[in-house]
Amino acid sequence: MVKEIIVNIERKETRIAVLEDRKLEEIYYERDDSSRIVGNIYKGRVADVLPGMQAAFVDIGLDKNVFLHVSDALSLLQEPPRSEPAINQVVQPGQEIMVQIIKEPLGGKGARATCDITLPGRYLVLMTKVEHIGISRRVETEEERSRLKILAEEICPSGKGLIIRTVADGKSDEEIKDDLDFLKKLWVTIQQHFVTAPAASLIHSDLNLTQRMVRDLLTPEVTKVVIDSEKEYRSVMELVNILVPQFKSRVYLYDRPEPIYDFYDIEVEIDKALQRKVWLDCGGYIVFDPTEALTSIDVNTGKFVGKTNLKDTVLKTNLEAVKEIARQLRLRDIGGIIIIDFIDMDNQEDQKLVIKMLEEELKKDKTRSTILGMTHLGLIEMTRKKVKQGLGEYLQSKCPYCCSKGKILSEETVAMKVVRMIKKLMAEKEFEAVLVGVHPDVASLLIGVSGQNLAELEQELKKEIYIKGCLSLHREDIEIIKVGTKQELVKMAVPVVEGQEMFVEIEEAHVNNPDDGIARIEGYVLDIQHGGKLVNHKVKIRVENVYRTYARARVIS
Numbered sequence: 211m212v213k214e215i216i217v218n219i220e221r222k223e224t225r226i227a228v229l230e231d232r233k234l235e236e237i238y239y240e241r242d243d244s245s246r247i248v249g250n251i252y253k254g255r256v257a258d259v260l261p262g263m264q265a266a267f268v269d270i271g272l273d274k275n276v277f278l279h280v281s282d283a284l285s286l287l288q289e290p291p292r293s294e295p296a297i298n299q300v301v302q303p304g305q306e307i308m309v310q311i312i313k314e315p316l317g318g319k320g321a322r323a324t325c326d327i328t329l330p331g332r333y334l335v336l337m338t339k340v341e342h343i344g345i346s347r348r349v350e351t352e353e354e355r356s357r358l359k360i361l362a363e364e365i366c367p368s369g370k371g372l373i374i375r376t377v378a379d380g381k382s383d384e385e386i387k388d389d390l391d392f393l394k395k396l397w398v399t400i401q402q403h404f405v406t407a408p409a410a411s412l413i414h415s416d417l418n419l420t421q422r423m424v425r426d427l428l429t430p431e432v433t434k435v436v437i438d439s440e441k442e443y444r445s446v447m448e449l450v451n452i453l454v455p456q457f458k459s460r461v462y463l464y465d466r467p468e469p470i471y472d473f474y475d476i477e478v479e480i481d482k483a484l485q486r487k488v489w490l491d492c493g494g495y496i497v498f499d500p501t502e503a504l505t506s507i508d509v510n511t512g513k514f515v516g517k518t519n520l521k522d523t524v525l526k527t528n529l530e531a532v533k534e535i536a537r538q539l540r541l542r543d544i545g546g547i548i549i550i551d552f553i554d555m556d557n558q559e560d561q562k563l564v565i566k567m568l569e570e571e572l573k574k575d576k577t578r579s580t581i582l583g584m585t586h587l588g589l590i591e592m593t594r595k596k597v598k599q600g601l602g603e604y605l606q607s608k609c610p611y612c613c614s615k616g617k618i619l620s621e622e623t624v625a626m627k628v629v630r631m632i633k634k635l636m637a638e639k640e641f642e643a644v645l646v647g648v649h650p651d652v653a654s655l656l657i658g659v660s661g662q663n664l665a666e667l668e669q670e671l672k673k674e675i676y677i678k679g680c681l682s683l684h685r686e687d688i689e690i691i692k693v694g695t696k697q698e699l700v701k702m703a704v705p706v707v708e709g710q711e712m713f714v715e716i717e718e719a720h721v722n723n724p725d726d727g728i729a730r731i732e733g734y735v736l737d738i739q740h741g742g743k744l745v746n747h748k749v750k751i752r753v754e755n756v757y758r759t760y761a762r763a764r765v766i767s
Contacts, residue, residue: 212433219439226423237476238419248312253403261298264296266283283301283325314597332375337372377429437462480601493511500544504548545596548594565581577597579592619686622655632644645699650681712751715729715749726738
């Protein structure tokens with residue numbers, strides 16, 4: 211198996227894809243405007259204690275207080291309790307405590323925290339409050355497991371615990387001890403920060419996405435890491451040189467003109483992972499239906515009719531579906547309760563074979579999952595730990611067109627697709643400027659306040675870019691209206707001149723300045739002074755100042 215990691219760095223988003231035999235298996239996102247807090251450690255102040263929920267809410271300085279269950283706060287007690295105490299016996303309102311975020315906000319729920327601080331290293335995880343020795347289940351040989359356990363028991367600090375990570379397999383005692391020394395020093399530093407920092411503040415931030423990739427994903431099985439940013443490439447090489455210098459030759463800088471995710475066909479796979487239906491090679495298909503309570507997965511024979519008999523057709527479809535379901539669970543990061551409706555199998559041996567293969571395929575998944583068995587209706591029940599947003603939740607938002615019964619791509623995702631589409635166009639042809647038509651919501655995001663986002667994008671791409679907001683376009687639609695010279699496109703993109711008088715209908719009040727009104731001509735924005743009270747009225751205006759993304763005007767009658 212050839213395992214590759216493909217890193218795409220954009221101005222406001224980082225994406226890391228894990229490929230196995232050139233097939234997308236996992237993808238990780240991080241946007242600079244999204245506050246990723248999982249793994250961060252805070253000095254918090256207990257805001258509320260709720261005995262009825264056996265939980266407390268802790269202020270860590272963010273918009274929403276984090277949830278702390280009593281089971282995650284027991285390490286605050288001097289002696290371990292014989293039974294679970296009441297939450298108000300563990301923490302009190304106003305108390306200052308150290309917490310670590312273990313689950314990011316999901317839906318309407320806030321983040322979840324624990325007082326059992328853990329510090330991940332390259333080979334070890336140091337558990338600062340729990341006395342326990344654990345070894346990754348992926349370390350398979352008994353001889354190596356025994357060696358690592360003896361070493362862990364020997365070097366484990368008093369009153370603390372260690373988890374031996376998979377990448378420690380085959381590593382020398384000295385390498386593992388050095389990793390522990392680093393973690394112990396880090397823990398001392400964090401404790402010092404807790405003493406000096408004010409309440410409700412961050413005292414330790416986890417690594418960014420590319421740094422975590424080097425720490426957690428860059429294992430001996432990875433044959434190649436390809437990065438499309440020279441700056442990030444240099445940063446990764448520095449970290450690799452410190453942590454795993456033997457892998458330096460496996461890290462490459464991408465130097466082709468075509469966008470990296472187009473070259474590796476990853477963009478297509480991401481789009482497929484957002485679809486409800488997934489086709490199998492045999493002609494069958496799988497349908498994924500996420501709900502509030504659970505995710506249901508339905509397997510169908512589709513176009514596959516088989517060559518022998520119905521029994522063999524059903525078994526072949528189900529076995530192929532098992533592999534794809536396990537892959538999609540990882541790729542879509544589906545968590546919680548999962549119900550799988552395989553095609554009915556009368557033979558119990560076939561049922562056992564399908565469950566056994568599902569168990570084997572799920573072993574490849576780092577996220578813990580449990581198969582509960584098959585129900586009387588022939589449905590397989592399973593659970594998969596949910597620690598963060600799934601792919602669909604991250605890339606999509608609730609659809610305003612269907613009253614939230616479905617989902618469409620968010621403005622941020624469509625804006626990023628616009629950037630990638632322009633880059634792809636640049637790889638295919640030479641041009642000075644481009645005019646792009648998008649929904650006004652996307653146009654507003656691309657342009658930014660006072661055109662700042664557009665200016666930064668033009669500086670990055672070294673092209674003149676005109677954005678046209680078109681109400682007729684669906685929010686997911688992108689139209690490359692024209693590419694050409696600056697002179698050609700400015701005439702198309704800016705349909706007014708200073709001093710021009712015309713009649714327009716004021717569509718809405720200005721978002722940031724409600725006293726002004728907004729009108730549009732062919733998608734071009736007119737900011738009309740003191741027009742906020744004339745919404746839905748047709749007025750005569752004179753254009754006072756013309757800019758690339760909008761014009762200022764005033765009412766003359």
